[in-house]
Amino acid sequence: MISTAPTTAKPRSxxxxxxxxxxxxxxxxxxxxxxxxxxxxxxxWESYNRSMYRFNDAVDRxxxxxxxxxxxxxxxxxxxxxxxxxxGNLGDVWSAINSLLQxxxxxFVDTFGRVLFNTTAGLGGCIDIASMHxxxxxxxxxxxTLGVWGFGSGPYVVxxxxxxxxxxxxxxxxxxxxxxxxxTSAVFAIxxxxxxxxxxxxxxxxxxxxxxEADRLVDQIALDKYSFIRDAYLQRRKSMLDSxxxxxxxxxxxxxxxxxxxxxxQNLPVYEDPDEAPAQ
Amino acid sequence: MSxxxxxxxxxxAGALCLLGxxxxxxxxxxxxxxxxxDPKAAPNDFLEAVANNMLDAVKADPQALQGxxxxxxxxxxxxxxxxVDMDKTTRLAAGRYWRQASGAQKxxxxxxxxxxxxxxxxxxxxxxxxGTTISLLPFRGDPQADDAVVRTTISQPNxxxxxxxxxxxxxxxxxxxxxxxxxxxxxxxxxxxxxASEINKGGIDGLISALNAKK
Numbered sequence: 317m318i319s320t321a322p323t324t325a326k327p328r329s330x331x332x333x334x335x336x337x338x339x340x341x342x343x344x345x346x347x348x349x350x351x352x353x354x355x356x357x358x359x360x361w362e363s364y365n366r367s368m369y370r371f372n373d374a375v376d377r378x379x380x381x382x383x384x385x386x387x388x389x390x391x392x393x394x395x396x397x398x399x400x401x402x403x404g405n406l407g408d409v410w411s412a413i414n415s416l417l418q419x420x421x422x423x424f425v426d427t428f429g430r431v432l433f434n435t436t437a438g439l440g441g442c443i444d445i446a447s448m449h450x451x452x453x454x455x456x457x458x459x460x461t462l463g464v465w466g467f468g469s470g471p472y473v474v475x476x477x478x479x480x481x482x483x484x485x486x487x488x489x490x491x492x493x494x495x496x497x498x499x500t501s502a503v504f505a506i507x508x509x510x511x512x513x514x515x516x517x518x519x520x521x522x523x524x525x526x527x528x529e530a531d532r533l534v535d536q537i538a539l540d541k542y543s544f545i546r547d548a549y550l551q552r553r554k555s556m557l558d559s560x561x562x563x564x565x566x567x568x569x570x571x572x573x574x575x576x577x578x579x580x581x582q583n584l585p586v587y588e589d590p591d592e593a594p595a596q
Numbered sequence: 597m598s599x600x601x602x603x604x605x606x607x608x609a610g611a612l613c614l615l616g617x618x619x620x621x622x623x624x625x626x627x628x629x630x631x632x633x634d635p636k637a638a639p640n641d642f643l644e645a646v647a648n649n650m651l652d653a654v655k656a657d658p659q660a661l662q663g664x665x666x667x668x669x670x671x672x673x674x675x676x677x678x679x680v681d682m683d684k685t686t687r688l689a690a691g692r693y694w695r696q697a698s699g700a701q702k703x704x705x706x707x708x709x710x711x712x713x714x715x716x717x718x719x720x721x722x723x724x725x726x727g728t729t730i731s732l733l734p735f736r737g738d739p740q741a742d743d744a745v746v747r748t749t750i751s752q753p754n755x756x757x758x759x760x761x762x763x764x765x766x767x768x769x770x771x772x773x774x775x776x777x778x779x780x781x782x783x784x785x786x787x788x789x790x791x792a793s794e795i796n797k798g799g800i801d802g803l804i805s806a807l808n809a810k811k
Contacts, residue, residue, distance in 0.1 A: 354793035397754055404756075444754050452749075453756035533719040537712050539790040539806050547789055548781045555780030584745065584763070585775075585785045590694035591687055 356543070358550055359472045368474040369542050375477065376524075381531075384524035398442040400522050404453070405434050405441025407499040410492065411456035418464045418560060423454050455556075458492045459485035463557045472546055480549040558583045635679065635770025639744040640735045642679075642771045643762055647730045647748060650675040654724045661724065668718040676717060681765060681772035682710045688774070689787040693795045701800045708807035709787075715810075716783065717776065720750070720760065727753040742766040 352362045359365060388396070408431045415423035430446040430453070438445040447453060462484050463469065470483025481489065492498040496505075503519055506512035538544035562583070630652070631645040653671045654660045660667040686706045687694050697705060733747040744764045749757040763775035763782075776783045794803040 354789070354796055356789060401754070444756070447751075447756055448753060529719075529722065533716070536715050536810060537719075539794050539803075539810070543789050543793065544786065547786050551782065551785060552780040585782050587688040587784060588691060589684075589688060590690070590692055 354543075356546075359546060361471055361473060365472065365474040365546075366542055368476060369479075369545075372474065372477060372479055380520070380524045381528075384521055384528055387521050388525050388528060396522070396525065399518065400526060401434070401438070401444045402441040403499060403519055403522055404444065405431060405438070406502050407455075408434070408453070410498050411454060413497060414456040414458055414461045415454065417458075417461045418456070420560070423456070426451060427454050427456075457485075458488035458495075459553070460556060460560060462488050463553075464560050469550075469553065472550060480545060482550075482553070485553065555583065633679065635772070637770075638735065638739065639737075639746050639764050639771055640732050643746040643748070643764070643773075644730075644732050646676060646679050646773075650721070651724065651728060651730055654721050655726055655728070660721070661726075663722040665715075665718055665722070668721050669714050672714050672717050672721075677710070677714070679771070679773055680713070681767070681774045682706050682713065684765065684772070684774040685709065685713065685784060689784045689791050690795075691788060691792070693791065693800065696795075697800045701804065704804050705800065705807075708804050712787075712807055712810065713776075713783070720758075720778065723752065725752065744771070 352366075355362060408427050412424050412427035412431065415421075415427055430451050433446045433449075433451070434441050434444060437443075444453075459482075467484050469485070473481050473483060473486055475481050475486055475489075478486075478489070493500065495501060500516070500519065503512060503515045506515060534541060534544060630649055633642065633645045633649065635642055637645075650671065653675050654668060657667055657671065660671060683706055686702075686709045689709065690697070690705065694702070729751050730748050731751065733749070735744075735746065737744050742765060744766075746762045746764060748760050748762070750760055751757045759777075759779055761777035762773050763777070764771045764773055774784075791803060794806045798806070
């Protein structure tokens with residue numbers, strides 16, 4: 317009878333966390349039902365998104381950012397770089413698979429070569445020795461793959477804890493969580509629970525610490541952080557997709573020598589110059 | 597993996613690292629001579645000189661190498677800003693609202709946005725080390741055109757390269773940079789919504805004070 321006590325206590329505490337989470341999300345939603353002053357066509361759910369952004373920002377300020385800042389302070393840069401590169405090497409496996417799914421054979425071979433080289437000569441991914449030898453990192457993910465396959469991005473959405481995404485990229489993220497080879501799956505495959513949890517924690521802290529500099533910069537230059545981050549995210553994802561749709565191997569520098577590649581300015585933004593007379 | 601093969605790889609990697617360090621050191625421009633910038637040269641040659649002068653200046657300044665924002669900003673003002681057409685950058689970011697602004701407001705807006713641009717560009721140089729290099733990708737536009745894009749990558753030892761592109765316009769005085777792209781994100785494009793929503797909230801003056809409040 318005594319042995320049942322811990323088992324009953326556990327679901328209750330889990331239910332409690334779930335309830336707290338729901339309450340927080342509801343509060344975030346309720347706070348967000350305000351009018352949107354400057355609506356953007358890419359962001360029809362702006363009022364929900366803004367409240368989720370505020371929720372994420374509050375969590376970040378309270379938990380993630382202090383931990384990441386502490387990590388940055390106490391850990392020497394070479395160690396941080398090593399840890400970041402090891403996770404990056406796991407991420408390269410996922411990038412390579414997605415290059416293959418997109419029919420980008422040379423990207424696949426290059427990225428797979430990076431993984432082999434970095435895992436061996438780079439000591440398990442600690443040293444990004446491939447980059448030093450000119451084999452550029454070619455980031456790729458399932459959201460890009462779905463885009464190449466013809467799925468539209470759908471509206472912009474801010475996911476709880478994860479931040480900027482779109483309907484397509486968010487769904488892709490959920491699918492890749494379940495796949496056996498995504499960057500995080502190597503961590504989730506660890507059987508020893510404390511080790512797995514510590515590795516996952518380290519992954520989160522590493523990811524956040526790597527964003528500290530960008531975060532400081534955005535603080536200094538954005539007039540409205542929410543829309544600045546949104547526009548930057550959408551622009552970057554669009555440019556990544558354009559580069560995949562317009563060339564067989566746009567991400568590597570030597571491809572730019574390829575005469576078949578379309579003119580560079582094909583995807584340049586077109587700005588209307590208010591000082592010039594409108595074209596007749 | 598056996599211990600001996602592990603040690604072998606370790607030794608090989610050690611040798612590679614030493615080689616890399618040696619190459620990095622020999623390439624480091626200990627007080628390298630400033631390149632002469634010719635705005636009337638080909639876009640790539642013009643930009644290569646500007647970007648490398650800026651990079652060398654950061655490398656030669658110990659405080660800038662530590663990431664001191666004030667020092668980097670001073671170097672940006674000296675080495676990069678003379679080749680930027682801030683009027684055009686600001687005008688394009690403001691779009692149709694530009695015509696609503698008075699002459700004095702236009703001047704104040706350009707000045708305020710210049711501060712933002714300096715902070716943005718300085719941000720790209722806070723992680724420079726002695727091993728940082730800038731390389732230019734082959735120019736792919738029409739050399740006779742009045743609008744050109746120059747693509748560069750900034751490489752750091754032991755981390756992925758960053759793509760930085762510059763958009764240039766041919767003026768009477770030669771090439772001038774008016775837009776900047778970091779990893780797929782164009783600066784003007786990203787400020788169009790920022791400008792529009794501030795102007796809707798507080799007019800042109802509201803935008804100017806919002807820009808100046810960021811320091």
